[in-house]
Amino acid sequence: MxxxxxxxxxxxxxxxxxxxxxxxxxxxxxxxxxxxxxxxxxxxxxxxxxxxxxxxxxxxxxxxxxxxxxxxxxxxxxxxxxxxxxxxxxxxxxxxxxxxxxxxxxxxxxxxxxxxxxxxxxxxxxxxxxxxxxxxxxxxxxxxxxxxxxxxxxxxxxxxxxxxxxxxxxxxxxxxxxxxxxxxxxxxxRSGAPDRIKCAEAQVMDLSDDIAYSVHDFEDAVVSEYIDPEILTSRSGHDSLIRAVSEWASGDFTSDQLGAAFDRISETATWLTRWDGSRAHQAQLKNFTSDMIGRFARTAVSATLAAADGVPLARYGASIVVPVEIRAEIAVLKGIVAAFVMASGRRQPTYRRQRELLTDLLEALWAAGESSLEPAFAADYRAAKDEAGARRAVVDQVASLTDQSAISWHKQFCDIPLV
The missing domain is CATH 1.10.3210.10 (Hypothetical protein af1432)
Structure with missing residues (x-):
């Protein structure tokens, strides 16, 4: 080459x-x-x-x-x-x-x-x-x-x-x-790679995903008014929130670690104490996300380079190091979104309908066979050596759909109304 x-x-x-x-x-x-x-x-x-x-x-x-x-x-x-x-x-x-x-x-x-x-x-x-x-x-x-x-x-x-x-x-x-x-x-x-170990580049991708997910989903949840900064700042229900974050984090951190992480985040100069949708608040929220990204990234880079001690990181040269305090802060932001959005009672009917829609669609396409699939997936269905392979072709088809096209396909192929 x-x-x-x-x-x-x-x-x-x-x-x-x-x-x-x-x-x-x-x-x-x-x-x-x-x-x-x-x-x-x-x-x-x-x-x-x-x-x-x-x-x-x-x-x-x-x-x-x-x-x-x-x-x-x-x-x-x-x-x-x-x-x-x-x-x-x-x-x-x-x-x-x-x-x-x-x-x-x-x-x-x-x-x-x-x-x-x-x-x-x-x-x-x-x-x-x-x-x-x-x-x-x-x-x-x-x-x-x-x-x-x-x-x-x-x-x-x-x-x-x-x-x-x-x-x-x-x-x-x-x-x-x-x-x-x-x-x-x-x-x-994975030829030549150590078993179950991610290369440094994959570790950076994973960390970047965590950082973006934590700060930007928090930002979206505030702007869409699922999260009220005034409630967070007032510490109303703080202990129950930390418990919810801890459950979401699957016990990776103690309540004390998460509580201390929340305190550090809320002491940031750009932390919002209330939200009214004004340009000033929008700018402050945007600057908060920028501050958090910089904080998380800089700390991880410093810790990683210190641990590597001059060893090149490329591929499997060394691992990415994220201090536990930073990991806890990321977990707090992600956990707050999970508590106020994903676990919110007002969202549960929507989530249930979405799962029902996809299950209905999978069943309908499976019953109809290859004739219901796009040409590429229909070819995979025909080439399948067993039922599991044919099911995989149907799953591949549905996984490829956008949210709106899944809704449209459900209207086309399913007789079950969405309630």
Missing amino acids: VDHGLPAGYGPADAERFSPETHGGARSDFARDRARVLHSSGWRRLAAKTQVLSPTAGIDFARNRLTHSLEVAQIGRELAVSLGLAQDVVDTACLAHDLGHPPFGHNGEKALNSWAADAGGFEGNAQTLRVLTRLEPKRFAADGSSIGLNLTRATLDASCKYPWSLPEAAPGSMKFGYFADDEPVFAWL
Whole structure:
């Protein structure tokens, strides 16, 4: 392969593709990866998929999966510069990290996972690998099978948040990185990698996602008035809030750690004590999110470089270090959103209807067979070797839909009214 200017710390094996390609021009192999994700149809569809609030909810300023991915990439690229990592590899992994999310975000994941329980389940991160290496049309193997975008090994590995299968997941966890029939490409991209360890670039992608998720979803929840800063500041129900955050964080932190983290955040100069929607308050909230991003990123960079002690981080050179105090602060912001939005009683009927809609649709498409599927997924359905493979084709079809198209398909294929 021609070396198109690989960054320091990266070798020919990192730039290999599952199916070798030859290119001219000045673009690096990693820059080409980034362009392929940006030009993919799956990435464009993220504009109409739920982040926290659905694009169908009528709130035109709330973030969607595409704007979230752009913000994650912005944070990730700057972290990569500070840590000496390949910017295009981290950027692409950040842009691609949510490609596998179905309609209605994590709530949609639950519905698809339940329906596909006997066919390998469903997990958005595993679906991301499937989109990148199989479902997104760009390159084909010699036998005519789709190999997706055919990204480089370094980029695919950086996109892998959970480098293990469902059977290898921790007890009680449903987080995994690949489905059984995607094992060959997973084994290829992990060639030479330590078992169950994420490369540094994937760790940066994961951290960037956590940072963006924590501050921007908090911002959206305030603007949409799910969170009242005055209540947070007055400490009304503070102990119960910290308990809810602790439950959401699955016991990763003590109540004292989370309480201290809340105190540090609320002492920030830009912390809002009330919200009236004015430009002044909008600016203060925006500056709060900027302050938090800078605080989280700077601390992680300093801790990581200190721990690495001059060792290059690229690929598996060293790990990203996020001090426990910063992790607790991120958990507090994410937990507040979970308590006031995701766990809010006023949201539960919506979440239930969304899951019912997707379950109804899956059942209707399964009953109708390949005739109900788009041509690419119908071909996968016909080529399936067993029922599990056919079910996977139906799941792939539904996972590809946007929130609005899922609603439209439900109207077309289901006789069950939404109540």
